[in-house]
Amino acid sequence: MPERPAVLADPGVRRRYERRLYRILGLYVLGLLGFLLLMGWAEQQGLSRRWIGPIFLFSSVMVCAGIGIYSRTTDAEDYYVAGRRIPPFFNGMAAAADWMSAASFISLAGALYLQGFSGTEGQPGGLAYVLGWTGGFCLVAMLIAPYLRRMNLYTVPDLFEQRFGGRWPRVIAALAAVVCSFTYVVAQIYGVGLIASRLTGVQFEIGIMLGLGGVLLCSFLGGMRAITWTQVAQYIIMLLAFLIPVSWLAYKQLGNPLAPLVYGRQLAKIEALEQQLIDSPSERQVAAEFLRRSREYEANLNNVPQALVRERQAAHEHLRELRQRNADVASIVAATREVASLPRDAAAAREQWTRAIQENRERAAPLGGMPRHSQAFAGDPEGTPAEREAFHLSRLNFLALMFCLMAGTAGLPHLLIRYCTTPTVADSRTSVAWSLVFIALLYLSAPALAVLVKFEIMNNLVGSTFGALPTWIVQWAKVDPSLVSVSDVNGDGLLQFAELRLGADIVMLATPELGGLPYVLSGLVAAGGLAAALSTADGLLLTISNALVHDLHLFRKAASKVALGERRVILSKFVLLAVAMLAAFIAALKPSEILPLVSASFSLAASALLPAMVLGIFWRRTTRQAAVVGMLTGLAVTVYYLLSNSALLMAWLGFAPGPRLWYGIQPVSAGVFGVPVGFCVICLLSALTPRRPSQVLEVHS
């Protein structure tokens, strides 16, 4: 392997190199701020909002593309590991951008807003995401990153071949890497489509294509090297896009822009507001109305075919009546849509109504089904048996989800390979520390943002009349009604808290408008979300294509390392193109549940890769057979648990519906079973199988 870092071994050269990088970074930040000020000035001069969105979209994609073109390469060392000369500070920044996906940037604050501390027992979440996505770095730092760097790898599955030998460990690791990265990348591209279509007003599918163009230009030409510098650039955009609105909101509410330090005061106020809302009679009216609706659907379920006929007749009758009295076009269109959205057959109706019952019941609960913001876990440890059970389950699921996210962090290949790009092993440790710092900058602000937004809504928005609702609600409701919906349920003309329904993805994107900030900042937030989604998609696509070409291709060409070179890089590039197209195609189908998919990919990565990797690094006795069987059983347990709890698949296979939970753990945390099983199987089998001395590697110094 070429020893590029030798160039950087000279401290003088390295210092000059780093100083040049810092200077470029400083100029870039200044340029970005200048651009923002320019846009703000242009908005004041009357630049139309219709132009601001596309300008932000275009310029952020162009930054990616520009960096991609500037650092194009066909050199294998450059393409796979950025020439192993990224200083830890910048590598940490790139890893942070790589790590913080659309889910972190767009959905995290929203999830915290909706779920409070811990979510409910059926849907764990809330702070488990913050803890899981940061705590995992302790595992990465101590158990994996320095050892990976020491082995001079190109991809994570390389580790499995170097450590265990043979082809199967590597093939399985590569397949696992492809599966978990692919589920993840689909979610990212979905996020890109969502933002691009909001920014420019184009169709969702065209939005996907636009964003994808930027990703491809960058990773297609320059591989890891281009991606690293793009990610650094994108991290800066994300940081500004997150901190400016949060600080503004904190300054507006509390007179201090340092949101994480001061938002505690709002927590107490929110508690009081929550109590007020729970006791308010008009909120109770709304809840009663939701309860009545859920009863209606329940009645429908008793005789589905008959109810379906009745519903259809009613809808058609309504449409006919509207047409007869020449009602306005909008209401006719709405009625037509209502007719079209009726379930087609009895099975679909049963499913749709069951969901509607659940939704209405949830919204009939106090606070529209949201848990109290600062209360840890549902239920009550000293209450009735049912409450105690709820408390127990909620706590268990919270911990399980946290465990899966942490273990998944330490198993996701696109993150781990980032730490192979530093010049030395010591740098890779420093680099993990830097990435955690950069990630924490955002993650400490996310709970603050959730609290501030909740206060803003409870204090200022609730109780306003429907005629005076801010425009952002109407605009976003037009993009997708599942993001925001308001309806005057109890008919009093005032907005009640339970009448407003926000999707998790909207809270961050609507924050600037909610806080009354200039529209330029909305553009910046959207550009930040785009940067988050694109930077993660970059890293993931590269990991997938490398796993396919570098790892799965290798066993065909036998064990020679000579083949590493231009030809394989070119092949990687074309596989990357194909994978990106496939992911875009799947994202365009709008698979409904994105967050479970992301969590599932964490569980998969954790159970397939983590046990074999950690044991392989730390326990010399681990054998190849044990690793292979352990990876497969861990993966199998997780996949089985995920699939056996997927209602759709079970219905398709003809099993009785209903959850099949072990110890009441929700399927999002399937890895909590897969990881220990993997560890146990590897330990047991390693003790049983004979040891092969040639396979033992010295990974410790």
Next chain:
Amino acid sequence: MLLCVWAAVSFGACFFARDLERLPLPGWGGSLGYWMASQGAVLVFIAIVVLYACVLNRADRRSAQPPTELRVGTD
């Protein structure tokens, strides 16, 4: 050792979050339980990682062996 701190802060603190909730955190406004989960734990994670990097990097330097030259045993 640092892994124990990590486990205690993440899993321990969350397990007892309901009990920590009763303790107020002076100067911040919220309860200790919420602060621990939303900020305290993350700060401790950073401390762990930084400490680990410092200690091991110093040990690496002291062993006077440039770590890049450490090669994996077999190839």
